[in-house]
Amino acid sequence: xxxxxxxxxxxxxxxxxxxxxxxxxxxxxxxxxxxxxxxxxxxxxxxxxxxxxxxxxxxxxxxxxxxxxxxxxxxxxxxxxxxxxxxxxxxxxxxxxxxxxxxxxxxxxxxxxxxxxxxxxxxxxxxxxxxxxxxxxxxxxxxxxxxxxxx
Numbered sequence: 001x002x003x004x005x006x007x008x009x010x011x012x013x014x015x016x017x018x019x020x021x022x023x024x025x026x027x028x029x030x031x032x033x034x035x036x037x038x039x040x041x042x043x044x045x046x047x048x049x050x051x052x053x054x055x056x057x058x059x060x061x062x063x064x065x066x067x068x069x070x071x072x073x074x075x076x077x078x079x080x081x082x083x084x085x086x087x088x089x090x091x092x093x094x095x096x097x098x099x100x101x102x103x104x105x106x107x108x109x110x111x112x113x114x115x116x117x118x119x120x121x122x123x124x125x126x127x128x129x130x131x132x133x134x135x136x137x138x139x140x141x142x143x144x145x146x147x148x149x150x151x
Contacts, residue, residue, distance in 0.1 A: 007032040
């Protein structure tokens with residue numbers, strides 16, 4: 001979807017941070033994959049095991065984007081990570097996406113990824129980047145009485 005930011009932007013950041021080209025490509029690919037994981041069918045492998053993928057995106061004009069349950073399972077955790085600011089008194093205020101330095105969940109994801117020596121772990125690169133891109137927004141269906149909120 002957003003190859004310019006979630007792939008090339010993350011690749012450029014990784015290279016600027018001194019990450020080797022092959023590793024930077026892996027990190028950028030993992031970041032982009034969150035936007036490209038549209039299929040939820042189980043993949044049965046030859047060795048009698050299976051992979052059950054987690055759908056982390058929908059096509060822009062897909063009707064599933066309007067399903068509230070899918071917004072909670074797809075858009076909130078993978079694209080509009082709640083800021084969960086302690087200073088916000090309301091539930092909706094805590095659900096507002098905040099840039100990484102203001103977001104408790106983003107800080108926890110980053111801390112975990114750095115402790116495991118890779119930004120590809122938990123796909124932290126996508127979450128941190130999306131938190132910055134979508135800062136000050138909350139999904140509009142979480143607020144049925146309002147349109148998309150931007151402050």
